[in-house]
Amino acid sequence: MTVAVVRRLIVFALLFALVSIAAVGVAGLLERVIGLGSVLVTDTAGLARALAFVLIGAPLAVLVWRWERRRLAEPLERSSLVWSVYLAAMTLTSLIFAVALAASAIAAGIEGEWRPSEAAGAVVWAGVWVWHRRMRRSPVTAPTRLPALGVELSALFGLVVAAVGAGSALAALISQALAPVAPVLLDSRPWYTAVLQPLVWAAVGAVVWWWHWTREQASGTPDALARVLLVIVVAGSAGAALFGIGTVLLTLLRLLFDDDPAAEILSPLGAAAGAALVGAIICDAHARMLSARGPRVRGAARLAVSGVALIGAASGFGVVVNALLAELDATLLADDTRTLLLGGLSALVVGTAAWWGTWRPGRAVTEEQSGDIARRVYLVVVFGASAVVALVTLLLIGFRLFEVLLAAGGASRMQGGLIERIRAPLGLLSATVLVFIYHFVVWRRDRAIAPPTSRAPGIERVVLVAARGSEPLAQRIRELGGVRVTLWEASDDRTPATEADADEIVRRLHALTATRALVVAGAGLAPRVVPLSEAAR
Incomplete structure (x- = not known):
């Protein structure tokens, strides 16, 4: 083999x-x-x-x-x-x-x-x-394993191309509308050319996505990869929308409180508005598709969006701390710290609002929710990643501190040089420490109220011996029984079993106390279920 x-x-x-x-x-x-x-x-x-x-x-x-x-x-x-x-x-x-x-x-x-x-x-x-x-x-020549892999990835590629093209076209259109206030420099093309060219990419990407999504039936693929890609699309489009909304908010704040020229302030507005609008449309459209994928997929998508929003909120908090520390250093320009502070506030406001709406920290958690494996994995990943980032930034702060102390005239340079060197990692450290503490406390609380993880012995893995083309039967057993199924296709010409056979197989599997079983199925034949010992691998 x-x-x-x-x-x-x-x-x-x-x-x-x-x-x-x-x-x-x-x-x-x-x-x-x-x-x-x-x-x-x-x-x-x-x-x-x-x-x-x-x-x-x-x-x-x-x-x-x-x-x-x-x-x-x-x-x-x-x-x-x-x-x-x-x-x-x-x-x-x-x-x-x-x-x-x-x-x-x-x-x-x-x-x-x-x-x-x-x-x-x-x-x-x-x-x-x-x-x-x-x-x-x-x-x-058709593959019998992951037959829709290429179709699913192609549909995702077409969606990305269409989204980027549409966002770029909107950015060019908005920039042209703002041209009297913020003229576009170094672009000799007619304004309609700058809009039509990204529209070509959007149209080609949309055709590719439509072909694979409808004609190639990527929308109805029942495998796990399709659900994972759907969660990725929802989280990625939500991230793009949040980034765009945060940039739009930053532009508005700079117009109110910044002294830079309006042309400079408004320059990123077109791209930000395009990303916000296209990302929001894609996120909303794919979030509606989650209802047909089951509660687990909906929960995974909600956690993924919550994680993206959390990254934005933590980054904004770190930038705010960075800007406030910069105020202690008289060598920095006031305009630089003001722009930095406004950027951090924008990310913090938008990220916190999105995180609050998806995570819902004020909602009471039930025993069933606290024991959900997706929620547990999410909490462990978040506070684990934040702990790693906090450790790295702490080492960097220590390095910067000793670098200043050991330099020539280190004591005299402590006040001026140290703040400039450590303010960025210190802001990141403060954000990650808060994220770690909160999610670690939530994880400990969930462990305290979660139901016991021990359960009665039952089937965990099934080896299914069936006719060629029996992948729908295997998928049906996975969905009904909640078990892992390995399909072995028989070399004879037997007819694939039906969904009624799947119901009978699952009923007989639930009656077993073994953790593994061998199932032999075929149309017109009573399915044979053989429990396997623990030594069977």
Whole structure:
């Protein structure tokens, strides 16, 4: 088994490299065909490289693929995790290059510029993506393990591209609206070009997301990775929205209390407003999808958003302490400390408000909530990470202190130089200490009121022997029984079991006292459940 895994790693890594090399070479040759007449100087070295990549890389890629394709006729090969990872990695890589090159070529075309290299690369990498999509959908080569991995990652990539493009377009539009007050320097493009170019990226990303989300059915994928990615999207978009709102608040505070020119103060407003609006829309849309994923996923998303808000609030508190300490140093300019203080206050206000709304510290915690594994992991991660950060900043403060003391004339420089050296780490230390203390107290309180963790013996792991295509049955047993299921596909032509069989299997599993069991299932046959001893691994 180990030899087979190593062989797959080598073969698929080689195939990935050869396909990439061949794609670069074909793109180089196609560029010279479609760009004929627009090239002023012949690039002999580039042509030689493209020919070498095509004439050497492409045949080797074909040979390796033909050899591996024969092996994919074996069910064990198609169920390999390495094959699934390769297919997802190559699909995502080709999609990234195709989207980036196509969007860049179209955006350049808005300004009347023709870029044959980007157009050729987009066409070639799109062909690579189509080829690997056919592999994923073919009944001969489709992976049986993590079959939707590439689709889920591709949908996430399209969403990120669409969000960044839409946010950039909004930023350009708002900056243009503020041009009479805050003119945009060093940008000779017409204002509509600055808006249309990011809109191209937004449109391409939206198409990619829509295709994978609806046509490829990434929205209905039941695996755990889909739930994890959904939580990541909610937390990431919430973080972008909070950052944008905090920057908008900082801009308003600086307009009221800062003496800097209005053009300088308003310069980040467009990007901040775009990030806030797009992030809020994406967060709200995906938060609505959480209702169909169960209470555990909703709770995990809420904790993730709470963690993001906590980072913002703690950072703001640390910056406020930093700014207040800077007031003790007469060598610093007042405007610098004022801007720093306003930035810290903005982050503290926005982060605290979001954290309070998601964590809800004033709400009474029930026994069931205190025993929730996601809440426990969240608390341990937060106060554990804050303890590590506090230790590092404490060491840095000690280093700065002894650096000043041991320097020439250290005693005379203590008052002026020490504050400037330690104010940033001291602000971070104060924030992390508060975070650690609060979450450690909450963790201790939860442990005190949580129900006992011991439970009656029961099934924890199941080995399911069933027909090919029985992954829905395995997933159904996982959902109903709350157990880990390992699927072994039989080599005969038996018919997959039904959901009614899953109900019967779970009922019989709950009647066992063993922690592991072997289940043999098939349509038309009574499922056989065999308890295993503790020595069975």
